[in-house]
Amino acid sequence: MTIKHILNTVSIIAVVTTFNVSAHVKGLLQVSAINADSQTSWQERGVGLYRFDSDTEGVLLSQGLLDFRTDLTSAWSAHGVINAYQDPEPTVGFTQAYLQYKPLTQNKYKWHVRVGGFYPLLSLENPDMGWLSPYNYTNSAINSWVGEELRTLGIEATIKRPGRSFNSAHSFSFVGATFKGNDPAGTLLAWRGFALHDRQTTFNEGIAFAPVASLNTPQLQFQANQVLPFEEVDGRYGYYIGMHWDYLKQSQFRFYYYDNNGDPAAINYSTGQYAWDTRFSSAAWLYKFTRKTRLITQMMSGSTAMGAKRGVDNRFYSHFILLSHKLALHRLSIRYDYFEVTDKDDWAFDPNASHGEGITATWRYQLNQQWQLGAEASALRSQADNRPLMGLSPRISQQQIALNAQWRF
Amino acid sequence: MKLLSAILLTLLAFSSQAATITVYNQGQKVQPNVVVWLQAKTPISVPRKPEEMFTMGQKDRQFTPHILVVEQNGQVDFPNADSIMHHVYSFSKSKSFELKLYREQPQAPITFEQTGVVELGCNIHDWMLGYIVVVDSPYYGITDEQGQVTLDVPVGEYTLNSWHEGFADISSIESKAVSIVSEALRYQLKQPLIPRVAIGVDEFDDY
Numbered sequence: 001m002t003i004k005h006i007l008n009t010v011s012i013i014a015v016v017t018t019f020n021v022s023a024h025v026k027g028l029l030q031v032s033a034i035n036a037d038s039q040t041s042w043q044e045r046g047v048g049l050y051r052f053d054s055d056t057e058g059v060l061l062s063q064g065l066l067d068f069r070t071d072l073t074s075a076w077s078a079h080g081v082i083n084a085y086q087d088p089e090p091t092v093g094f095t096q097a098y099l100q101y102k103p104l105t106q107n108k109y110k111w112h113v114r115v116g117g118f119y120p121l122l123s124l125e126n127p128d129m130g131w132l133s134p135y136n137y138t139n140s141a142i143n144s145w146v147g148e149e150l151r152t153l154g155i156e157a158t159i160k161r162p163g164r165s166f167n168s169a170h171s172f173s174f175v176g177a178t179f180k181g182n183d184p185a186g187t188l189l190a191w192r193g194f195a196l197h198d199r200q201t202t203f204n205e206g207i208a209f210a211p212v213a214s215l216n217t218p219q220l221q222f223q224a225n226q227v228l229p230f231e232e233v234d235g236r237y238g239y240y241i242g243m244h245w246d247y248l249k250q251s252q253f254r255f256y257y258y259d260n261n262g263d264p265a266a267i268n269y270s271t272g273q274y275a276w277d278t279r280f281s282s283a284a285w286l287y288k289f290t291r292k293t294r295l296i297t298q299m300m301s302g303s304t305a306m307g308a309k310r311g312v313d314n315r316f317y318s319h320f321i322l323l324s325h326k327l328a329l330h331r332l333s334i335r336y337d338y339f340e341v342t343d344k345d346d347w348a349f350d351p352n353a354s355h356g357e358g359i360t361a362t363w364r365y366q367l368n369q370q371w372q373l374g375a376e377a378s379a380l381r382s383q384a385d386n387r388p389l390m391g392l393s394p395r396i397s398q399q400q401i402a403l404n405a406q407w408r409f
Numbered sequence: 410m411k412l413l414s415a416i417l418l419t420l421l422a423f424s425s426q427a428a429t430i431t432v433y434n435q436g437q438k439v440q441p442n443v444v445v446w447l448q449a450k451t452p453i454s455v456p457r458k459p460e461e462m463f464t465m466g467q468k469d470r471q472f473t474p475h476i477l478v479v480e481q482n483g484q485v486d487f488p489n490a491d492s493i494m495h496h497v498y499s500f501s502k503s504k505s506f507e508l509k510l511y512r513e514q515p516q517a518p519i520t521f522e523q524t525g526v527v528e529l530g531c532n533i534h535d536w537m538l539g540y541i542v543v544v545d546s547p548y549y550g551i552t553d554e555q556g557q558v559t560l561d562v563p564v565g566e567y568t569l570n571s572w573h574e575g576f577a578d579i580s581s582i583e584s585k586a587v588s589i590v591s592e593a594l595r596y597q598l599k600q601p602l603i604p605r606v607a608i609g610v611d612e613f614d615d616y
Binding site for chain 1 (some may be wrong): 493494498507509511533535536537605606608609610611612613
């Protein structure tokens with residue numbers, strides 16, 4: 001049984017039981033009017049780092065999702081998120097589908113297990129329905145990448161020491177997971193670099209990137225011009241471990257170490273996908289100065305490599321700082337991102353180094369429980385060493401303005 | 410004369426007293442949030458089944474009220490005002506139960522047949538904490554910020570019971586024999602109170 005079979009089974013169980021057992025279904029539609037940059041988006045095989053460009057701008061459905069939870073027994077529940085997108089191609093698919101086992105226990109320590117396809121909970125930026133951010137519309141560079149290339153197709157166990165059980169202000173969780181799939185994660189960092197967007201990849205999707213010149217060389221001739229990020233290539237298990245530490249809920253800290261344990265020599269010739277040896281550490285911290293004002297910051301540092309002799313071997317690093325303030329029905333959020341990829345290999349014909357920074361400012365207004373209006377302005381500048389080989393300037397600056405209307409039920 | 414004294418005695422027996430009880434902690438300060446109830450030494454009438462419906466809501470991912478006092482055999486509703494689900498449970502000796510609560514699906518109320526302290530939790534939001542104190546008396550209340558509670562009781566001999574979430578053993582209560590004759594009564598807790606941590610949350614703390 002392959003991972004896709006397991007995922008499909010979980011999805012089918014989830015959907016079927018939704019209609020049989022008591023289910024909790026929520027949904028969200030977000031329509032955006034975009035004034036985009038002229039630089040062609042990575043989604044359209046360009047080198048632009050935003051989701052939209054002047055060819056795709058106008059009014060469009062930027063988010064459409066259904067989030068459901070169904071209780072099978074007291075301890076077992078099925079969870080799923082279905083996303084619909086119209087860019088780059090009209091798509092409907094699952095971004096999460098998993099079963100959760102969370103027994104009611106008298107023990108002071110609590111535990112739960114998730115099985116299926118889901119996000120590692122390393123971000124504090126994406127707590128809204130369907131892994132959306134309630135702060136900026138455009139995710140940080142770190143979580144844009146997590147949303148496109150990272151997903152756990154496996155099993156995760158969490159043991160929690162809740163402060164409430166011990167009459168302590170401190171709560172701790174310890175997380176461990178093992179998974180298959182997710183072998184090509186890192187591909188986009190090598191040939192595109194980090195980007196800034198809110199386009200999550202559904203389980204069966206591929207993500208295209210620019211026609212990088214080095215893919216025409218004999219060394220990289222088997223690499224497709226797209227990534228299928230959740231594919232299993234090398235037959236090996238990956239793992240991650242994590243720790244959450246909350247002080248009351250005023251300070252929330254999360255640390256994760258992820259290693260997909262990819263065998264860089266492994267390749268699937270039919271799909272053109274390598275297994276990348278990708279590992280990283282991520283530290284995230286949320287701090288509430290007051291009930292209204294909070295700081296969220298995250299750092300990620302790691303490496304990724306492919307090829308029998310690690311012909312492509314890169315380090316990557318990114319951080320962001322986000323300040324958000326709530327004023328009655330208004331929420332203002334501003335975020336600074338820094339991101340870089342450094343090239344550690346000696347394949348001069350395949351330069352992978354890139355870096356950049358961006359600023360994103362967002363205003364949201366909660367009209368009522370169903371409707372939210374908002375506007376976002378963002379700007380970034382980036383440099384990538386592989387752009388000149390495609391006849392492009394290595395440096396680009398981009399700006400984007402978006403007006404958004406969100407409706408949820 | 411006989412008749413007059415009989416009438417007086419009858420009046421005395423049925424006369425009510427608004428008794429104000431002030432609870433002090435061991436630091437001699439007034440103590441809010443103490444559950445107080447008076448049990449008659451000799452039952453005045455047969456124990457009744459309360460007709461009143463009690464409510465323990467969940468709002469903004471907390472139990473509201475934090476402490477609910479319920480008469481024995483009282484029925485409690487658990488309405489969920491949040492848009493998310495709660496999984497309310499208790500492992501307490503006097504009442505053990507679990508309840509999955511969606512906003513759209515009101516559940517049947519739960520009857521609390523036994524006296525005692527019931528500690529509530531939520532299996533989804535592990536910071537949520539609430540208490541239901543089940544008492545076998547219609548004379549109960551919770552002390553206010555001034556440490557006071559006013560109970561409308563017939564004069565007579567009573568056992569004054571008290572409970573606070575800071576008790577070392579939260580399933581235990583303190584009791585003392587009292588006479589309700591005047592309107593003011595003072596009660597001093599016998600044990601020190603352990604400060605309880607309350608975890609405040611907002612809409613994004615679930616994740």
